[in-house]
Amino acid sequence: MNFEDQLKDFSRQVLFNADFGKLSPFKNIVISGMGGSGIAGSIFSELYDKAPVQVVSDYKLPAYADKDTLFVGISYSGNTEETISATKEAIKRNCQIRLITSGGELSELGQETVLVPKGYQPRAALGYLIKPFLNSFITSDKPVYEKISAILSEMETDNSLEKGTAAKIFGKNSIPYVLGYPPFRWVAYRWKTQFNENSKLLAFSSYFPELDHNDAIPFKHTYGKDTFSFIVFGGSTGQIEKRVRYTSEITSTDFITIKPGGESTLERMFYFIHAGDYISYHLGKMRKIDPEDVSVLTELKERLKS
């Protein structure tokens, strides 16, 4: 599959019906994952609050992780050094373990594993990586995901809206700054990473209400403001909606607003994720670079092994 076909596969991935199987009771969840794999855990952590969830982007495991901990190790390749290191420690600590991977060293550790299909860039396999969490803890209701799949499929057929947003960013050679709000703070971070990888651009994310305690000042006073495109997710309500509006007005900052697709949190979450996929992809194409190429990361990994 070429990279555009991989992107187009997302509407199919949300129908992936794997889950973690029967789980013993646990007191907390620790998720280990980096980059495009870890983001699945981070996005899930915003939807689930029946137990503390910590996403570890590091080699180590927190001291509290023990037999009462559900440990989920995610690495699409199965060969991410930080996640392998954390998983081995989780085994020693007798955590209840679930792994999500397409193969590699992680699949050879003899632990209960959700195997996902090979052949994707990790960031184009987010549907496979996040669905085991959603099916196990949020909902496994088929019609819910069929509706989401239809929404995503529409974007895959016609993404001229997303292409238009990419053109706005590209038109002024700007750096995207994506402003989310709960429960889409990590979706905003996903956009940042997609701009990094697909568009080969520096990009940043923050979220309301936190940014009103610091970023709002430079929104008014900074130099270099023209360097940035400020992108906000639409569809907020209450105090957050007011904050978005007042922040724009008081600081005289134009926001590019991404209108939400769908109504429910899950529908909007997947819609926003996929909009970011396509905007970053089109932006990469406009820059005449290869959206799929991640040779810098590969070179880094190789040197770290030696």
Added chain:
Amino acid sequence: MNFEDQLKDFSRQVLFNADFGKLSPFKNIVISGMGGSGIAGSIFSELYDKAPVQVVSDYKLPAYADKDTLFVGISYSGNTEETISATKEAIKRNCQIRLITSGGELSELGQETVLVPKGYQPRAALGYLIKPFLNSFITSDKPVYEKISAILSEMETDNSLEKGTAAKIFGKNSIPYVLGYPPFRWVAYRWKTQFNENSKLLAFSSYFPELDHNDAIPFKHTYGKDTFSFIVFGGSTGQIEKRVRYTSEITSTDFITIKPGGESTLERMFYFIHAGDYISYHLGKMRKIDPEDVSVLTELKERLKS
């Protein structure tokens, strides 16, 4: 106290000996705090891993928060709407409650409260806000903090090094991008917010090893790279030290390295925090803006009330 005197007070603040008093057993910690107040909880969360710690930058409390939760509400002013809202919910849920504030509505909720001195900008009171956590959970050993106080005091007497770093950033009218590593990821975020508030500049933070899974690509390929100053904390070891070096080499990116003061994690943590205070302060002065002024945030708060 003028703002420079407030900054200079940090070496005295680390001697603040308040703690949370006797605590009943708890299974997890939830900290509510925004901006310059919340950062105390976030920095602490990287030093402590005997129980899950979640810092909530939002109006709501996670569903799991109950009688087995230690809830800490931090608001320097005591009038932060998000923190007041979360604290009231924590009271309803029968959490074990501790508050840190200088007064305001938070001090009138009839809960066990660490009262800190009035008269500071919240971001210049970080010593007061973080010490109750450190004294209660990390160490309350007086000589430890006396040594840190001496290190900070030296910087307060002579911060020409920090002024020099500010001049580098100002010299090319650049946007700071601060790259931390565990356990200084939130110190990097503190720098971002200090640049936002004291220098009135957009600024960003990320950290190793996570950034090697996304940012490293634009470090090589982005447009507008000259717009940024890349700042890394020195003193890393092992794989992290290699990652810093290889990332710089492979992507041809110059990092401004901040040499650590002190040896222990706590010494370096406070040293890095204070270096960020002074660099952002001097940068504000060079820009001929008032480092203390946060009128944009005040205006936002006023409009949100109406």
